[in-house]
Amino acid sequence: MTTQPVGIHDLSFATTHYALDHAVLAERLGVDVDKYYLGIGQEKMSVAAADEDIVTIAAAAARPILARHGTDDIRTVLLATESGVDQSKAAGLYLHSLIGLPNTARVVEIKQACYGGTAGLQFAAGLIARDPSQRVLVIATDIAKYELDSPGEPTQGAAAVAMLVSANPAILQLDPQSGLYSADIMDFWRPNYSTAAMVDGKTSVNAYQKAAQEAWTDYRRKGGRELTEFAAFCYHQPFTKMAYKAHRHLLESQGHTADAAEIDAAIKDTTLYNRTVGNSYTASLYLGLMSLLDHAGDLTDRALAFISYGSGSVAEFFSGTVQPGYAEHLRTDANRQAISTRETLDYKRYRELHEAHSPTDGMYHPTLEETSRPYRLSALSGHKRIYESR
Numbered sequence: 019m020t021t022q023p024v025g026i027h028d029l030s031f032a033t034t035h036y037a038l039d040h041a042v043l044a045e046r047l048g049v050d051v052d053k054y055y056l057g058i059g060q061e062k063m064s065v066a067a068a069d070e071d072i073v074t075i076a077a078a079a080a081r082p083i084l085a086r087h088g089t090d091d092i093r094t095v096l097l098a099t100e101s102g103v104d105q106s107k108a109a110g111l112y113l114h115s116l117i118g119l120p121n122t123a124r125v126v127e128i129k130q131a132c133y134g135g136t137a138g139l140q141f142a143a144g145l146i147a148r149d150p151s152q153r154v155l156v157i158a159t160d161i162a163k164y165e166l167d168s169p170g171e172p173t174q175g176a177a178a179v180a181m182l183v184s185a186n187p188a189i190l191q192l193d194p195q196s197g198l199y200s201a202d203i204m205d206f207w208r209p210n211y212s213t214a215a216m217v218d219g220k221t222s223v224n225a226y227q228k229a230a231q232e233a234w235t236d237y238r239r240k241g242g243r244e245l246t247e248f249a250a251f252c253y254h255q256p257f258t259k260m261a262y263k264a265h266r267h268l269l270e271s272q273g274h275t276a277d278a279a280e281i282d283a284a285i286k287d288t289t290l291y292n293r294t295v296g297n298s299y300t301a302s303l304y305l306g307l308m309s310l311l312d313h314a315g316d317l318t319d320r321a322l323a324f325i326s327y328g329s330g331s332v333a334e335f336f337s338g339t340v341q342p343g344y345a346e347h348l349r350t351d352a353n354r355q356a357i358s359t360r361e362t363l364d365y366k367r368y369r370e371l372h373e374a375h376s377p378t379d380g381m382y383h384p385t386l387e388e389t390s391r392p393y394r395l396s397a398l399s400g401h402k403r404i405y406e407s408r
């Protein structure tokens with residue numbers, strides 16, 4: 019087991035041009051809006067414009083990290099997604115031309131539902147333990163899409179979180195212990211022929227809670243911290259209420275009385291961005307971390323717990339310590355701006371965007387210019403995706 023301090027050195031977030039208000043969806047579907055606001059804990063969701071995809075938001079998330087740190091020593095780029103744009107080419111390779119990744123870095127795409135970002139983080143930590151002079155850029159980027167008029171529809175969303183992982187990190191040092199739990203479950207999946215995910219919501223909620231508990235048990239077996247040591251718990255959030263449910267389940271499974279105020283104190287600050295961005299699959303857990311760091315009081319030297327869950331399924335419980343001086347490295351204003359500058363989407367356009375399909379004839383198809391963000395998918399031509407930066 020390594021003693022080299024490894025963890026998150028920098029963190030940056032991007033989301034789409036549009037947002038849909040859950041009040042609009044509730045009205046259209048004839049649902050009491052409190053089912054969304056209170057029942058699942060969602061107020062809005064980010065929606066991709068016609069000229070946005072996981073590449074454009076990934077590039078927007080990663081650009082500030084490269085601007086601050088340069089590309090020196092980045093030898094690996096791991097892009098995690100479950101809404102990939104190609105079955106063969108790693109989406110991260112498009113970032114070379116958009117943001118100038120080094121040619122001397124391996125670029126790989128990782129998939130395991132919403133767990134992929136954590137796989138990237140842990141693989142990065144392993145590479146850095148082997149050679150602490152290297153840095154790894156991990157990008158979690160997803161656009162969550164469920165069928166229209168389905169129970170999953172209000173739990174859509176979109177975001178990318180980019181993380182620079184290094185030795186002697188400025189923001190979060192990872193603990194060496196990690197708890198794992200994997201099992202073959204059909205709670206959420208997306209066959210190659212479908213653009214929308216398929217989900218058995220109730221099965222997924224139960225599978226998530228069981229997997230989190232099992233991963234915790236394994237974490238403790240590996241010598242991890244006590245539950246009482248953590249200042250906060252960052253959960254994967256397919257909808258923010260899920261974090262509350264899973265935490266209550268975890269506490270009760272360990273014989274703790276689950277007091278509502280105690281759960282709120284452990285969870286609430288991690289949910290504030292996800293509540294308005296929606297599910298961002300691989301990025302969701304790390305958006306939870308960013309929300310916590312941007313909203314909580316001083317967390318210097320405090321331990322944080324992370325519960326990653328990817329349907330299908332893999333769960334991991336891991337932890338880390340917030341580093342002295344971390345607040346100077348945060349991007350709180352930029353994060354809030356990414357959310358506040360979204361254009362409110364009307365229901366008609368939302369539905370058109372949802373129902374649009376990529377052309378498959380290989381002809382030149384320019385995309386409608388909609389996004390105000392720095393990168394856009396400008397066309398599809400010859401079965402190739404053509405991106406541009408502004």
Ligand code: COA
Pocket residue numbers: 050051052053054056057058132169170171172173205206217218219220222223226256257327329
């Ligand atoms: N006011 C307040 N709360 C209300 C309400 C109202 N008017 N109406 C309903 N609710 C509550 C329900 O009591 C329920 O709360 P509970 O879960 O604490 O019991 C909650 O809102 C959801 O209602 P429910 O009827 O269960 O919703 P649903 O059948 O539409 O499905 C999900 C909800 C979350 C299961 C569904 O949106 C889904 O499957 N989402 C995808 C999840 C996913 O992606 N999982 C895989 C990755 S982990």
